[in-house]
Amino acid sequence: MKPLLFKIAKTEEESIRILQEDYPYFYDNLHYHSETQIMVILEGEGTYFVGDAIGNFKAGDIFILGSNLPHFFRSDKSYYEENTxxxxxxxxxxxxxxxxxxxxxxxxxxYAIKQLLHYSKRGLMVQGNARTKLYQSANKMLHKKGIERLIYLLKQLHKLSRSNELMALSHINFDHEPKPTDTKKVNTVINFIMDNFSKDITLAEVANVANLSVNAFCRFFKQHTRKTFSQFLNEIRIGHACKQLIEEGYSVKEVAFDSGYYNISYFNRQFKSITGYTPSQYIKTHTQKHHRAS
Structure with a gap:
């Protein structure tokens, strides 16, 4: 997938930028930038694509996105509705x-910080106590300027470099700089999939959206996402299903239909293949973790 090169605007007075953003929905085009980014979700939920990883995000989550790592965060459909x-x-x-x-x-x-930054090229999710502390530190950093901000950041990176509460998301490092290219076609395809995954999307249909033949589209999609179209679509659908099972309280049958599956047996097979659990096991495991955390 050819991501969009995203140029981070800077001033001569700062080497570290801190943005506090408040929008109806997150920036949802696949992109990358040469800088490392620590992203703290304060409010909102949806689906992330980081490297070759797909998953759900929610308020309180923290990601470390390494240099030149393709990514996007797409808010749930409800965030795009009018008058919300x-x-x-x-x-x-x-x-x-x-x-x-x-x-x-x-x-x-x-040395340890250098290793952390290299590790972040796979995209990292900060968990446990490290997430709680970094969440607090990010808010404090908003009020620091100049050399104090730099020193404070180095201290946080040093702590993270010693933490065992960092989970790599992508299966591979994206440590090469992609060539800048027109990404309109790629993001058109992604948006189409995200808007229609609950429907019966055919390969021919999505290839037509990309204005490619089916064979050309399959090569294009696999080359740039390291996934087949079917794998990508199933991971988006199962991610949506996971969220509904633990947050909405729907039945397995309702969740399967709402996620684009009209065959329950096929849904169950895909769910276990991607998550390692059956839907009922997933609900039970998540409930137990929630009770332990509370």
Whole structure:
């Protein structure tokens, strides 16, 4: 998938940008940037695509997105409706320590941080106690300026580099810089899938959206997402199903139909293949984790 090169606007007075964003929905075009980004979800929920990983996000989640890592965060459908009061809010800490000089990260004191930044090229989700502390630190960083902000960021990165509560999302590192290209076709396809995954989408239909033959589309999609169209569609659908099972309280049959499956046996097979659980096991496991956490 050819992502859009996203240029982060900077001023001469800052090497670290902190954005506090409040929009109806998150920026949902696949893109990448040379800087590392720590994204703290303050409000909102939806689906993320990070590298080759697909999953759900919600308020309180924190992601570390490495340099040149393709990603997008798409809010749930309800956020796009007219006259809704739903908001999508986040704090983004955007930085490039390489801008501090070629030898900066070569210092022995920064070895662990350098390893963390390399690891972040797979996309990281911060969990447990580390997430709680980083959530608080991100809010504090909003009020810091200049050298204080830089020192504070380095301290947080140092803590994260020693944490065992970071979960890699993508199966591979995206450590090469993609060539800038026109991504209108790619994002048109993604938006079509996200808007219609609950319907019966055919391969010919989505290939037509991309204005490609079926064979050309299959090659194009697999080359750039490292997934077949069927794999991508099933992961989007099962992610939606997981969310409904644990948040909405619908029956398995209702969830299957709403996620685009009209054959319950096929839905159950796909669900277990992707999550490792049957729907009933998934509900039970999540309920037990919720009770332990509370």
């Amino acid at each position: 009061h739903l908001r999508s809010k986040n704090i983004s800490i955007i930085f490039s320590l390489e801008s501090l000089g070629e030898k900066f990260l070569e210092l022995p004191e920064f």
